[in-house]
Amino acid sequence: MKGIGSTGGESYIRQEVYRGSESCGQEVVRMTDRDAARQHELVEKARKGDAESFGELVRHHRSRMLGWALGVVRSRELAEDIVQEALMQSLRKIGSLEQPDKFVPWLRTLVRNQALMSIRRSSNRRELALGADGDGSGSGEYEAALALAGGTAWLQQQDGDPQAAVFGRLALREMQSLLACLSGRDRSIAEASLFGGLPVRDVAERFGMTVGAVYTAVSRSRQKMTEARFENEIEHYMEARRRRGKPAAKRCERARYYTSFGAYNTMASTMAVTLAAAGAKEVSLTEVMAATGHAFRIQTAPDLGVSGPYGYNWAATLRAGWRRLGYVAVIYGGAGERIGQPCDLAAAMDVLLERLESGIPAIGWSLNNTEFGLIEGFDDRKRQWTVTDTAAAGKRLSYAKLGRLHDDAEWFVSVPTGRFQVDRTACLIELFEQTAGHIRGSGRSSSANAAAYGIEGAAAYRVWIETMNRQQATDPLGVAYNAAVAYEARKHASAYLRGLVSGAGGISLCANAVPAITYAERLYRQIAGMWEQVCRLFPLPYGADPTSPGPADRAARLLERACEAELAAADALAEAAAHLARRRTGC
Structure with missing residues (x-):
């Protein structure tokens, strides 16, 4: 897998941000151990009076401070004043911060308190007009x-x-x-x-x-x-x-659905287009499918419906994919998330418009159809985004409708914001271990938002097999689409592993890991062949009736063999990961 780019000596802290729909200006920041150590170092130096370290902290956190302030006050101008005052307070008080790892909560508290003080100061002037009686x-x-x-x-x-x-x-x-x-x-x-x-x-x-x-x-x-x-x-x-x-309009001319990037997996497809627009045209769709884990994943809905292939943790999957390819990215929302406040949208627009101005499109959900698409342009005068997905190119979408196209729309957008040098071997180990856990797992995500996710791994195979054995009434389109997605994924899994063994991935594999990876590649090639046969039984857009004994019985037998091969491939990848880890640590 290729690691793209490097920090080039830039002094920002790399992090991944997830902004959901909890409340205005709140986000959960997940930093790597290395990034956390860097922030700790900066805080320690700032506590001792190092102005440059304090300045770096300010540059990194200022936009988040503005989001926190906007979570309390409605005026953006007032929020800017609140941030300035909070920064002055933080400069005066940072020497008293006893726990550097608590810097972000400490800074958030300063902003919130300053915002509430601002409301208190203005309340005396407003109480009579608002009819407050104080009781x-x-x-x-x-x-x-x-x-x-x-x-x-x-x-x-x-x-x-x-x-x-x-x-x-x-x-x-x-x-x-x-x-x-x-x-x-x-x-x-x-x-x-x-x-x-x-x-x-x-x-x-x-x-x-x-x-x-x-x-x-x-x-x-x-x-x-x-x-x-x-x-x-x-x-x-x-x-x-x-x-x-700021510019009134912009269109990312390089953001196009290239023929080679067409895929049933629209998250991977849009991610590949975004990378190409950012200048990383050497990254193939197969590499993106591997980096996100899509090449090795299988999930389904209990009824094998068309929503099944999207039943996974979007934010975690995309976050891992960006990171393994050497990109820092911001992510807003996720599967099952709804946009909560207008300021959530404004916070996202700050980043999206800045990247669009630089020619980098964003990935979004339900921009036109219920799938992933591209936000490839904007027009402030018309208050519209320019969006593209598999069903529409260059369509206009109102600014206010982003994440809100219909009543039950899920809120999800992401865009890369920086690059860093990735440890390819560590990412490969993580990918193999993740794949083994996915196939062997319990079947459902343990996330608090698990209701938005489907049935995965070997448990997904069992749903398929039981449905076929019972000739259970199932939507023919859903069956055909699920099969096409699984077949596509396994082809990419085989191609990716084959590239690793041949040296195309740019990773120096230890000799002990090669046989296990080679064996896994052969298994995934066989699995892809079995799914191809299932696709022929149930071709898109409509295939054989899933309740028909002939096709259903043949599909069940094929999938039983495919499931056994998936479990064996998971064992092989886990073995390869262990060999790679031992070599990496010198054990």
């Missing part, structure tokens, strides 16, 4: 407003905090302004139900409606106000971009 009355109205703003959980966490009441009043004011997007009866119903606190039956009686009609009207009003919030956030963001003199 906590009207909290139901504040909670209703926060529920619309998505901030109820935040308010509950701050129970007893007087600043929470101020924040609630500000949210109420915002919600009242959003009512302007409603007209006629819908606005009156929303005011009575959401802000007046009237029971649904009373609202129905007042307006001469059924209870069901009230629920429908309130739901419709919430949806309209949610859309208005996202549109308002985009407008504020665009105004900030204009003030900074």
Whole structure:
């Protein structure tokens, strides 16, 4: 596997960021041990007065500080002021930080406290206008407003905090302004139900409606106000971009679906196109399939439906793929994630637009179809992205609809932001061990978001075999598509392992590992052949009836043999990983 690029002496800390839909400005940062050690070193030097180290920390974390501030205040200009003040505080107080490994939580606390102090300072000027009476009355109205703003959980966490009441009043004011997007009866119903606190039956009686009609009207009003919030956030963001003199439009001309990169696996395909646009055209689709683990993965839904091949942890898979190819990347959302707040979208746009301006497209989910596609351009004047997937090229998508194309759309985008020198042998060991665990595993992800994932490994084979043995009623398209994806993956697995043994991967293999890798390659070639036969039984777009005894019985026998071969290949790769690890450590 090729490691692409190097840091070239750059002094940034490499990290991978996952921004989900929890709350504005929050993210989980996963750094390697090496990166964590580098940050620890910088903090230690900054504590001793090293201005250059402190400056590097600031450059690295400033955009995140802005996201934290925007999670509390609505104004981007005010958030900038909050960040500046927090930076001054951190410079004064960093010498008192006793645990350097707690630097990020410490910095987040400084920003949050400064943001709340800003709200407190402004509250004295606003209390009379907001009708505050200081006794906590009207909290139901504040909670209703926060529920619309998505901030109820935040308010509950701050129970007893007087600043929470101020924040609630500000949210109420915002919600009242959003009512302007409603007209006629819908606005009156929303005011009575959401802000007046009237029971649904009373609202129905007042307006001469059924209870069901009230629920429908309130739901419709919430949806309209949610859309208005996202549109308002985009407008504020665009105004900030204009003030900074940012380009109004850009199209990544190098971001195209090349014929050689066409694949059923659209994550790998779009990743390959992104790498080619970034200048790494020597990276093949086979290498991308291996780096992400897709070449060795199999997962399915219980009914063998068309969603099965996408039933895995998108964020973890893409993160591993970028890293093994020598790229740092940002990742927002994941399988089963929904975008929570407008500021989540604004935070993502900061990175996406910066990379698009540099000619680097981003990978996104459900940009047109329910698959991975490319964000390859933008137009601030029209407030639109230019997106491409297997079904559409150069289609326009509203800024506010990114991650929100339809009601149940999952929120996921990613873009590479830097390069580093990768340890190819370590990545290969990790890949082989991961593959062995995947095939032998329990079948379902242990992640907290496991409901979004499918059945994997040997357990996925069992679902196939049992479905075929029972001639169970199954969607023919789903069966054909699942088979095509599995066949494609195994072809890439065989090609990748064959390249390793021949030296094409650029990795010097130890002699003891070669026989095991060679054996695994032969097994994957056989497995690909078996899946090819299954594909002939159930060709796309429609194949034989999965409930038909003839094709179903033949498929079951083929897949029993394929599963046995997969388990043997997993053993061989685990053995190869052990040999590589011993050589690497000198044991």
